[in-house]
Amino acid sequence: MTQAASSLSIQRVSRLPGIPSDRLLRKWVRAALSAQSPAPIEFEITVRIVNAAEGRNLNSAFRGKDYATNVLTFVYHERDARRLQGDLVLCAPVVSSEAKMQGRLLAAHYAHLCVHGVLHLVGHAHESSREAKRMEALEVAILAGLGIDDPYLEKL
16 A cells, blocks of 8 residues: 655744644644545645734635634645645634633644644535534544544533
């Protein structure tokens, strides 16, 4: 069996403390990809960790929403392409703030958002409640495989 030709680049704009290592980011992206297919998937993905200004600019330009959001996924391949191409943009201040508000470990929240973004990259959506339930179940299963608790459970 030949190894799929793939690349995963990590770019850091934000210097906030607590941003996971490249090793962890790669682990989470690969876990989400591996859960999608028993065969190796070819991919070209960039994970970019941004500050609030860049997060807001991207969300405004591409989604028409004038605020920074936790994760954006940009898909560059055709629907049935053999090679996935895309960018995951994680906004460090938003991720940090959400983790604190939700009482979650920062690394676990980053892992969840990486998995969530990759699932969008492979074609999952959450526009309907049925799609959302399916996507959430996949996220929970992938995260459990990484030893991370269900992010959708309410914290007491």
